[in-house]
Amino acid sequence: MPRVTLETLPDYARYLITAAEEAATHYPGTRTVRLPRLELTAHVAPGVLADALGHAFVEAEDDLAEPSTCRIFTVHPGIGGIPEPARWGDAHFTEYGFAERLAGAGLRGHYFHDLDFWQVYDPERRIGVQLMTSPDAFPPWEPTAPLRAFLHWEYAARGMRLTHAGTLGANGKGVLLAGAGGAGKSGTVAAGLLNGLDSVGDDYVLIDLAGGVTARPLFSTLKQDPQGFARLGLKQRLRIQSPLNWQGKHTFHIADIAPRPVPAALDIVALVVPHIGGGDMSSIVPVSRRDAMIALAPSGIMQMPGERESGFRFFGDLTRQLPSYRLSLGTHPEEIAGTLADFLTRVVS
Amino acid sequence: MMRDCEVYAVANRDIVFESFDGEAVVLNLANGKYFGFSDSGSRVWQALSSGVDARALIGLTAGGSTLGAAELEHFISQLLELGLLVPSEAAARPLPGELPAELAGTSEPLTVSTHDDLADLIIVDPIHEVEEPLGWPAVKQPS
Numbered sequence: 246m247p248r249v250t251l252e253t254l255p256d257y258a259r260y261l262i263t264a265a266e267e268a269a270t271h272y273p274g275t276r277t278v279r280l281p282r283l284e285l286t287a288h289v290a291p292g293v294l295a296d297a298l299g300h301a302f303v304e305a306e307d308d309l310a311e312p313s314t315c316r317i318f319t320v321h322p323g324i325g326g327i328p329e330p331a332r333w334g335d336a337h338f339t340e341y342g343f344a345e346r347l348a349g350a351g352l353r354g355h356y357f358h359d360l361d362f363w364q365v366y367d368p369e370r371r372i373g374v375q376l377m378t379s380p381d382a383f384p385p386w387e388p389t390a391p392l393r394a395f396l397h398w399e400y401a402a403r404g405m406r407l408t409h410a411g412t413l414g415a416n417g418k419g420v421l422l423a424g425a426g427g428a429g430k431s432g433t434v435a436a437g438l439l440n441g442l443d444s445v446g447d448d449y450v451l452i453d454l455a456g457g458v459t460a461r462p463l464f465s466t467l468k469q470d471p472q473g474f475a476r477l478g479l480k481q482r483l484r485i486q487s488p489l490n491w492q493g494k495h496t497f498h499i500a501d502i503a504p505r506p507v508p509a510a511l512d513i514v515a516l517v518v519p520h521i522g523g524g525d526m527s528s529i530v531p532v533s534r535r536d537a538m539i540a541l542a543p544s545g546i547m548q549m550p551g552e553r554e555s556g557f558r559f560f561g562d563l564t565r566q567l568p569s570y571r572l573s574l575g576t577h578p579e580e581i582a583g584t585l586a587d588f589l590t591r592v593v594s
Numbered sequence: 595m596m597r598d599c600e601v602y603a604v605a606n607r608d609i610v611f612e613s614f615d616g617e618a619v620v621l622n623l624a625n626g627k628y629f630g631f632s633d634s635g636s637r638v639w640q641a642l643s644s645g646v647d648a649r650a651l652i653g654l655t656a657g658g659s660t661l662g663a664a665e666l667e668h669f670i671s672q673l674l675e676l677g678l679l680v681p682s683e684a685a686a687r688p689l690p691g692e693l694p695a696e697l698a699g700t701s702e703p704l705t706v707s708t709h710d711d712l713a714d715l716i717i718v719d720p721i722h723e724v725e726e727p728l729g730w731p732a733v734k735q736p737s
Contacts, residue, residue, distance in 0.1 A: 538619050543626065
């Protein structure tokens with residue numbers, strides 16, 4: 246089995262793209278997804294990934310902008326002409342060094358050692374390859390936000406950014422909820438949706454800074470741990486039979502609990518950092534931009550392969566454009582949603 | 595003990611920083627560690643990282659008291675240890691005219707805090723020391 250080093254990495258990435266393109270007639274299925282400013286066509290075999298492409302996205306059906314197109318081949322050696330994935334053979338691997346080496350060659354990429362799972366992307370030609378040892382040999386987080394690395398690279402090349410944050414809004418205006426895992430983002434988003442607010446996403450949303458801060462939906466998936474799921478009354482409401490995901494959480498979709506269809510965009514008017522307050526009632530107080538940046542940027546940069554410096558600059562610009570607040574979460578979903586709704590009215594007026 | 599001239603530079607191109615209302619946030623792109631500074635620390639970081647002689651800061655009012663050599667030295671040693679600054683042989687830049695007033699307006703002592711709460715992300719950002727030529731998953735054992 247060949248081994249790839251930093252030296253040979255760009256050649257290997259180009260080799261994979263060429264091999265995938267030459268095997269184009271052998272692919273068993275194709276799915277096209279309409280996203281903001283982008284039409285993504287994925288060549289994918291029937292199975293979990295193909296299903297995820299069918300239900301994990303919020304499609305931008307009303308986006309009037311002429312979309313660019315990108316093409317992703319999700320491939321494995323069972324398809325004629327597709328090689329076995331190579332292994333990493335360098336003595337020292339860092340995600341950062343890997344990404345830098347590819348960026349120097351005009352490419353993007355990610356390698357997940359445990360599965361010999363490769364993702365490479367040519368942003369100039371908008372063609373990517375996801376190479377797996379078999380059709381289902383992908384990391385467990387992939388079905389929740391499928392092909393997110395490719396979307397990250399494609400949108401970053403256009404000055405936009407997949408951002409690890411939740412959103413809540415009303416009447417087209419909204420807040421961005423930032424913080425590391427466990428800060429209370431997902432519970433807050435679910436509480437808001439259950440009590441009449443809108444959301445364009447809970448985990449990753451697309452942020453554009455052109456003409457103000459705009460958040461657009463990409464993924465429809467929501468997640469809740471069993472305790473939060475029960476506290477929010479979702480156990481009775483949704484009666485989900487499927488097993489917990491790889492993080493031990495229930496997964497469901499915005500449309501399952503949203504009061505209205507997902508809006509095409511929210512104009513973001515504030516950056517809000519939630520934390521578990523411990524009191525009965527929620528409160529919102531100003532917080533320094535430094536603290537808001539530290540809540541927003543680390544996970545958004547480190548969960549995505551490559552584009553670290555551009556991400557840091559992007560999140561810096563975003564933080565400067567918005568007033569920042571800390572949200573101490575109370576214990577009642579209805580009260581949390583009411584506090585945020587009142588806050589939105591106040592900030593907008 | 596301080597040298598005759600104490601000039602520093604940002605350690606390498608992986609150290610990037612942004613300033614928000616006078617408060618600095620620094621990121622080491624290579625390992626994903628973030629650093630947040632107090633208000634006085636932010637001003638001193640901005641001065642040191644732009645090549646101002648550290649000795650020019652001694653005796654200025656910062657964080658409600660006079661900035662002493664020992665306090666500054668301790669702060670600089672932290673920045674060196676964290677890999678954010680390195681000593682430089684470059685000529686010192688002059689103290690920016692507005693800096694003494696900005697420092698005098700600060701209320702917190704010189705501090706830098708490390709934000710390294712990314713352990714749950716390691717699964718998607720593996721940094722592996724592996725045994726050559728076996729490659730991953732043969733992890734290099736300490737000799």
